Amino acid sequence: MRWSQLHIPTLREDPADADAASHRLLVRAGFIRQLMAGHYSLLPLAMRVRAKVIDVIRSEMNGIGGQEMLLPSMQPASIWIKSGRLNVMGQEMFRLKDRRGAEMVLGMTHEEIFATIGTELSSYRDLPQFWYQFQTKFRDEPRPKSGLLRVREFTMKDSYSFDVDEAGLDKSFELHRGAYERIFARLGIPAIPVEASSGNMGGSDSVEFMCPAEAGEDIVVRCPDCDYAANLQKATSALTPVTDQSGPAAPQRLDTPGARTIEDLDRDYQLPGERQIKTLVQVIDGQLTLVLVRGDHPLSDQKLIDATGATEIRPAHPDEIREALGASPGSLGAVGVTKLPVIADLALQGRANMATGANTDDVHLTGVDVDRDITVGQWADLREVTEGEPCPRCGTPLEFVRAIEVGHIFKLGRKYTTSLGVSVLGPDGNAVTPIMGSYGIGVERAIAVIAEVHHDDAGLAWPTQVAPAEVNVLALSVTDEAVRTTAEDLYATLQGAGLDVLLDDRDVRPGVKFRDSELVGIPVRVSVGARDLAEGVVEVTGRADGRKDRVPLSGVTERVRELLAAQIR
């Protein structure tokens, strides 16, 4: 393709409000333009990258036996009512009506629709099945941001596995994990697999592929010594052992006028946070619930959701709390509470001689023995870990890393096959409900992440495999006949050698072509100019390392191939 025929509107100035480097560069180099918040037009350069990214993903999906399909984006609301997710998804799902008033939605994921296709499976002999697609997803994000990193309309490669039993699902899950690792390696994305929460998709095992990056909005908790890595919402740490001296036979009243916080009690009454029980009142799917964590531990909302299977949680209002417990936040406790459910963090298990609120303003209790004095309905891991706490596997202090989620795989269970009626006959002739897995990669986000990882001050620097073109041939003068024809010839030769080539034949000064080639980030540049041509050579330059070589015309293809291979990252 020739630059003179290609729409590459590069800008000389950065967009004003770009917060992520990838966004700034993708806009400036003419890859994308915003239409409205969270919706972007992909221009020709972006489409070239996107096609290559899709090719990589497709080849790996086919490699593990995936079959590509394409399911509608616009879907009847009824199918989401069947699965029970119409309400769960809430405001995040775009809804509309057709002219007859039929309720429709724009798909934000496709479990329901693939499960519908799955109803035609009839025998265990048909399983496993891996089905996938590249399809637009619509999500009414509350706050789109950072260019392509967080949008409301995007392409997702989503795949779904159907197996007869858990052992089969485990195998399918591992196949996808392997495929994902190869995909991100081939895309030049240094993704690390981490344990994750499965959110509102429903399911058990869940692994996110996270790429460390400044622009990231997630925190990965990682052990520098072993391979432990988890999303902050899921991460745990080894508990520093606390030895409790046995306390009195019953809780003791302690008047604590004015003491409202963990810190107040620590400072004024010598009750350190690790000896306190923090009582939080949450409304979990409408049910007022006491949530207990150690005084010095923060509550993880996501863990609470995961532990309770709730779809919605919120902190209780002060008046709700006062009505239920007769005291205000700051003096709350679970001792003797039986009319409200109590859920407690594992770190409180077996603890004795603790302090907590007495449900009377300005009064606390000490000498509280958790097992003896509190009726705990459910124990769960509820606390959010803090940087530096010991690794749960090896004890090394954990580190926090900002990261972007580029892929997510999880085991779904039978939620959708059950609700949508997928069933096959097993070897014994009895009906079996297949078990599903679900696996996603955000295509445009992956593009942005590659840009985020591979750029420098001069612009983008795409890895060869996904670059909008492999080689850029610059005709440094279009008026010099020898230069022009040599560039044309090289262009044809390189294309003939099977390379993806651009020819910059614009009537602009050489400096513009150099800058644009670097800004756009094409891995190898071949400069044809009168000066070198007089000696029968051209200049071949690698984008990533800036290495330049003067190469005779006959050796250009070979040299280009070498440099391209060196820039697969």
Add this chain to the structure above:
RNA sequence: CGGGACGUGGCCCAGCUUGGUAGGGCACUUGACUGGGGGUCAAGGGGUCGCGGGUUCAAAUCCCGCCGUCCCGACCA
């Protein structure tokens, strides 16, 4: 949704406090020169100043409302 900022040719912005016929840079068009790291000169084209209302002899500027975009806090690929 809560808090903050912004909206002026295609892009980046000045002008607004103190109302008086809309400016600069980049880009674009034409011509000449130039030609290995974002050229020079000359001549041009292009703007309902986000939208609606109000105040005023007069509004980009002051007031009210709305819309849009961005940034900071709770979710996702």
